[in-house]
Amino acid sequence: MFVLVILGILLLLMALLWVVYAYREGSRIHIEHLTLYTDGIKKGLSIMHLSDLHLFKNMSSVRLARIQEVIRGNLKKPVDFIFLTGDLIDKNSGIDVLERKILPLLQAEGGVFAVLGNHDYFEYNVLHVFSPLFFLHEKKSTDVERLLKVLKNGGVRVLRNEVLQMTYKENKLTLVGVDNFLQGRYSWPHIQIPEDNSYKMVLAHFPDVIHHIKGRVDVVFSGHTHGGQITVWGYPVTAKAKIRRREARGASIHDTTVLYVSKGVGVSHYLPLRFFAHPDVTMIRIEVADEKK
Ligand SMILES: [Fe+2]
Numbered sequence: 656m657f658v659l660v661i662l663g664i665l666l667l668l669m670a671l672l673w674v675v676y677a678y679r680e681g682s683r684i685h686i687e688h689l690t691l692y693t694d695g696i697k698k699g700l701s702i703m704h705l706s707d708l709h710l711f712k713n714m715s716s717v718r719l720a721r722i723q724e725v726i727r728g729n730l731k732k733p734v735d736f737i738f739l740t741g742d743l744i745d746k747n748s749g750i751d752v753l754e755r756k757i758l759p760l761l762q763a764e765g766g767v768f769a770v771l772g773n774h775d776y777f778e779y780n781v782l783h784v785f786s787p788l789f790f791l792h793e794k795k796s797t798d799v800e801r802l803l804k805v806l807k808n809g810g811v812r813v814l815r816n817e818v819l820q821m822t823y824k825e826n827k828l829t830l831v832g833v834d835n836f837l838q839g840r841y842s843w844p845h846i847q848i849p850e851d852n853s854y855k856m857v858l859a860h861f862p863d864v865i866h867h868i869k870g871r872v873d874v875v876f877s878g879h880t881h882g883g884q885i886t887v888w889g890y891p892v893t894a895k896a897k898i899r900r901r902e903a904r905g906a907s908i909h910d911t912t913v914l915y916v917s918k919g920v921g922v923s924h925y926l927p928l929r930f931f932a933h934p935d936v937t938m939i940r941i942e943v944a945d946e947k948k
Pocket residue numbers: 707709742772774879880881919
C-alpha cells in the first residue's frame with residue numbers, strides 16, 4: 656500500500672512537471688530559416704511568415720512580450736513581405752491585442768498580407784477539443800467584420816480567395832490567398848491560378864490546400880497544425896489536416912510545389928501546452944537558383 660502511495664505521488668509529480676514544461680514551451684519561440692532557390696525570380700526576396708498568433712486579452716504577458724520581441728528583433732533588417740496565415744485571434748478580445756500590440760510592429764516594403772483561419776471565424780471552447788463526443792455545443796462567431804477593418808486600418812491586405820499579381824523588384828509575382836470559411840462553412844474554393852511564368856506563392860491557413868494546387872504554384876505557406884502541438888518527441892500524434900503527419904511541420908515537396916507549414920507563434924487558450932512543438936517565426940529567403948552554392 657505504501658509503495659502504491661509513493662508511486663501515485665511520483666506519477667502526479669511527473670504529470671505536474673510535464674504540464675509546467677509544456678506550458679513554458681509555448682513561450683519559447685524559435686526562429687526558423689527557410690531558403691528556397693528558384694529560376695522563377697530575378698531578384699531575391701525576404702519574407703517573415705507568422706501563423707497562428709492566437710491572440711486574446713488575458714493571454715500570458717510573458718508570451719505576448721516574447722512575440723513582440725521576436726517580431727521587432729527580426730524586422731530590424733527590413734523584409735520585402737510579411738505573410739500572416741490565419742488564427743490571428745483566439746477570441747474576439749484578441750482583435751484589440753492585434754490592433755495595439757502587433758500590427759504597429761508589422762512593416763514590410765512590399766506589403767503585409769494575410770488570410771484568415773478557423774479561429775478568426777469562431778471562438779472555440781474546451782468541448783470542441785473532444786468533438787464529436789460533445790455535440791451539444793455551438794461555435795460562437797467572432798466579429799470578423801471588425802477584425803477585417805482593424806487589419807485594413809493596420810495596413811494588412813487580407814486575401815479572401817483572391818489572386819493578386821504584381822511586379823516587385825523586377826520579379827513577376829502572383830500571390831494567392833485562400834479563405835476556407837468565406838461561404839460561411841468550411842469548403843475548398845475554386846480559385847483560378849494564372850498559367851504564366853510568374854512566381855506563385857499561396858497563403859492558406861489549412862495545409863490541405865496542397866492537394867488542390869500542387870504542381871500549379873511554386874510554394875504554399877500555411878499553419879493550423881501547430882506542428883502537432885503535443886507530440887511524441889517531435890513526431891505529431893495528429894496532423895489536424897489531410898496531410899501526412901511528418902508534413903505537419905516544416906517543408907515538404909509535392910510535385911513541383913513546396914509546402915511550408917509553420918508551427919505557429921501562439922497557442923489556443925483552452926490547451927495552452929506544447930510538447931516538442933515549440934512555437935516559431937519563419938524567416939524566408941527566396942533566392943535566384945544560379946546563386947545556389
Ligand atoms: Fe491555430
